[in-house]
Amino acid sequence: MPIQHWDLNNKTHVFFVRRTELPMLDVELVFDAGSAQDGHENGLSFVTNAMIGEGAKNISSDQIAKNFENVGAQFFVFANRDMAGMTLRTLIDPKYLNAALENFSTVISMPTFPERELDRVKQQIIAAIKSQAQNPKTLAANQFYQSLYQDNFYAHNPLGNNASIVSLKQAQLIDFYKRYYVGANANLVLVGDITETQAKKIAKEIAGNFPSGNDAPQLSPADDLKKSLSVTVNYPASQSTVLIGQVGITRNNPDYFSLMVGNAIFGGLPMSSILYSEVREKRGFAYAVDSGFDPLKYRGPFMIELQTKLSTASEANALVTQLLKHFIENGPTEAQLEGAKKNLLGSFPLSLSSNDSILKAVTNIAFYHRPLNYFDTYQANVSAVTQDEVKKAFQKNIDVNKLVTVVVGQAH
Amino acid sequence: MPIQHWDLNNKTHVFFVRRTELPMLDVELVFDAGSAQDGHENGLSFVTNAMIGEGAKNISSDQIAKNFENVGAQFFVFANRDMAGMTLRTLIDPKYLNAALENFSTVISMPTFPERELDRVKQQIIAAIKSQAQNPKTLAANQFYQSLYQDNFYAHNPLGNNASIVSLKQAQLIDFYKRYYVGANANLVLVGDITETQAKKIAKEIAGNFPSGNDAPQLSPADDLKKSLSVTVNYPASQSTVLIGQVGITRNNPDYFSLMVGNAIFGGLPMSSILYSEVREKRGFAYAVDSGFDPLKYRGPFMIELQTKLSTASEANALVTQLLKHFIENGPTEAQLEGAKKNLLGSFPLSLSSNDSILKAVTNIAFYHRPLNYFDTYQANVSAVTQDEVKKAFQKNIDVNKLVTVVVGQAH
Incomplete structure (x- = not known):
């Protein structure tokens, strides 16, 4: 399967696979900005990512959702220990594609982190943390990472904990976003029925607005445990x-x-x-x-x-x-x-x-x-x-x- | 907004709204087969519905998902106190539409309720019941319906309870399906960029295979409480x-x-x-x-x-x-x-x-x-x-x- 690869001027790494089976384009943008980069603020990465799509430029959370819906596009965010990212699925007909890409680009490059949406998102994450603690499988997994990784950056739940989420402030999210959501720290993947020329143009439209910045700092990997x-x-x-x-x-x-x-x-x-x-x-x-x-x-x-x-x-x-x-x-x-x-x-x-x-x-x-x-x-x-x-x-x-x-x- | 309405020969009620904004067709098929019709088997409606898409004709659960994915279609099932139903979103280009509709029609009219998938689905529902019991909002809502509706058919959680789900047998699901998933008990809604002629044809393809059967029995509505x-x-x-x-x-x-x-x-x-x-x-x-x-x-x-x-x-x-x-x-x-x-x-x-x-x-x-x-x-x-x-x-x-x-x- 041929994968084409190039970098944008702002250092974003772009990967493109042409697939003509469906009249659609699937986009995934991921940053090296997972919970491993939380520092002392457990959940900072997760909350920052969850706020992408909750307000951008002068567009409200509801209007962002409506803009995608109106052109039949689907938008999701996700984050784990390594990655923070977002996906878009859109039709390739320019009637829909252009509006979907414009909305996507605005959403990811000009987030406003509105306080009201932040309150709601924090409540949702706190509910999810509670739910994980009450499900034996997720409870076990969280405890396993904690016991295995001890003081390492992989130890804590990417969702953070109740107290850490409550205490997170808008300003911290903005700082995290500015540091990590940059070209040098970004990988953009395009899969769908577009030509390479289109892919070049679309990649720039989506990710060209990020400052190049720096990639995420290298972290010190975990040691083996000394004993069982x-x-x-x-x-x-x-x-x-x-x-x-x-x-x-x-x-x-x-x-x-x-x-x-x-x-x-x-x-x-x-x-x-x-x-x-x-x-x-x-x-x-x-x-x-x-x-x-x-x-x-x-x-x-x-x-x-x-x-x-x-x-x-x-x-x-x-x-x-x-x-x-x-x-x-x-x-x-x-x-x-x-x-x-x-x-x-x-x-x-x-x-x-x-x-x-x-x-x-x-x-x-x-x-x-x-x-x-x-x-x-x-x-x-x-x-x-x-x-x-x-x-x-x-x-x-x-x-x-x-x-x-x-x-x-x-x-x- | 003009809504066109007709019945199929098997009595399925069809409703159609033409919308030319997107090259897509949205389909919703709902039966009067929600948990109100559970009888003495709490969760029977919910589990039956959840098994639609988990095996049909000679097609496995995985293959069904793959068939939809291959044509960019999305399929979901849902059920509540009143309704049991399923939705399909598909492209209208015949290259994708025909395969999506064929898969949809097979899935809904020839379900096989395989034991292996049934085990998995029951586990998922039991986990969801547990999770509801641990979330104060859903816990409160379930208790509210219970206290308000007492012995009425709306009293119990549509998901059933741990014991009732464990005890449900494949044969009960098949009986419930045969009784309730019939034309006289079905409403089919089509919204999208197709003509009325196409809608007539598509409605038949989707729901024409159900026997006409009977609509759901009338139930005795709840009384007011006598006191607070x-x-x-x-x-x-x-x-x-x-x-x-x-x-x-x-x-x-x-x-x-x-x-x-x-x-x-x-x-x-x-x-x-x-x-x-x-x-x-x-x-x-x-x-x-x-x-x-x-x-x-x-x-x-x-x-x-x-x-x-x-x-x-x-x-x-x-x-x-x-x-x-x-x-x-x-x-x-x-x-x-x-x-x-x-x-x-x-x-x-x-x-x-x-x-x-x-x-x-x-x-x-x-x-x-x-x-x-x-x-x-x-x-x-x-x-x-x-x-x-x-x-x-x-x-x-x-x-x-x-x-x-x-x-x-x-x-x-």
Whole structure:
């Protein structure tokens, strides 16, 4: 899949994929301005991003929504630990396209952060934080990141906490916006039925107004834990949610493909991984179990997730650790390796079959500085992985003596 | 706004509004199959509806989603106390339209309710029920309907409860679907840039495959409460959520416009109602306060909602009741009436300015059997309301001695 790439004068990195299947253009603009850049103000990144679209230039929040609606366009914002961004889907007919792009450009480059909308957005985020704290899965995930990353910038909930959100001031949002929403810190992805010439023009219209500024400061990645750590969160439920893991890898890790294939075998493949067959099928210890790497900009987590009965929670945990140890020592069998490759190669085309999914995939390539031929070489890279490479990659990157375990459920 | 209306051979009621602003077609199909028709199986309507799109004919849930995505179409399902329905937004270019309509038609008329997807959907609904129980606003609303409607079909949460969802079986869903998803019980609304001839053809393609069947059985509407009733739900929070109200009206109530205008004056208008200025501005008893009628198919609630400080909750409640009593006795002033009319007439065009909002509005006309010229006469109907009519309508329909009050917050 050909991805075209150029930079604007203000240093915005632009990526373009021409797709003629639909008369639409999908746009994603992402900044290196996720919660990792919050500094001491938990939630600052998230609230700043959530206010994009809530007032711009002389246009109210309602009018912005109406402007998109009138031309059938869809606008969303999103933010996580690494990224803060926004997406636009619009028709390519100039009757609609021009108005949609103009509104988008105004919204992202001239936000006004009105106090009234800020109050509302803060209330919504506080409600979401509360809801996360009451859902065992999100509660467990937030606690896992906290225990795993300790004082590191990935430790805290990207949504912040009740007190930090309440105390955020408009002026802080404006400062954060000015610092991070700049060309040098921006990646713009365009996917749709436009020509390269149009893409060049549209990219400038969308992102050309940002000052070039500086890219986000480099942060100090998290260290491995010195030893294993176990945390239990009391929660009234008939089952336990368990997360086991450690600080993992970045996307630039040289063992990336060996670890991806290895993880598929160990816990990633739906209904055929080692974890699935041993923990769920054979022993019935868990309702659900899987594992995954989340390779962020800095070292993201390797994480095993289980839903277990309360009565078998500790047996399940012990079994998982034992299986992981065995996998690290012995690696996969030839049959396991071939099965995983077949599955990964078989599902790969599906993951790039729509504009939506291509947009997300190219955004990852852009943000994480992956090679532009990543998709073209993906199948060869997966196919090339050997049993020995998987074993060595797991031995190098995973240490069963330094695992964080978070259990959300009734304490024993 | 001209609304065209006809019935299909299988009795489906079709409503069509031609809108040439966007090269899109918006479709909404709704059945009289909301939770009011649950019978003894709380949540049956909601789960049945949620399974539409989760498998049809020989097409899997994933493939259904992919089929819509491939032609840039959007598909959603929704259900509430009165309605169960689904929406489709698609491009009108036949290249995309035909595939989108074919997929839509298959999805709605040949659902397979696969066990695996049913498990997942039930889990999601159980999580949503839990989340509602932990959010003071939804917790209060669910308790309010329960206290107000007692044994009536509107009493229970449309999502059901944990036990009822767990126990629902595939066969029950299939029976419910067969009984209620039929032509005689269906309203189909089409809004977009197609001709009437196309609309006739498309309506048949979408809904022509349903058997005609019978419309939903008539239910016995709720009675007024015999006397006032107060319920406090203990909830750890720094403020109280208070709902005060009673069984109100249907959309066919002869006093409909007098009550709508009166409610705008009393508690409906943002930042200028009587409740807002007296309870929030003058006394500072509440962070937020408003009132509204929710005129359902059978008598829906009249409801006043407050967010108060714990310390002023009882004073706020007393003040609200006193203001309501005063309003019923005296009606609005001339200035209040004119202000409300100006506001309602001013915001009316906005409420019909996009295909989305027209789709929703026409669906209400269709489902609630309102006259087809409802929008054309709306402004005249609002303008005609007099001070005396408002007063008499409130005197006839609201009784301050039969109010339900639900307080979610710390018990005193």
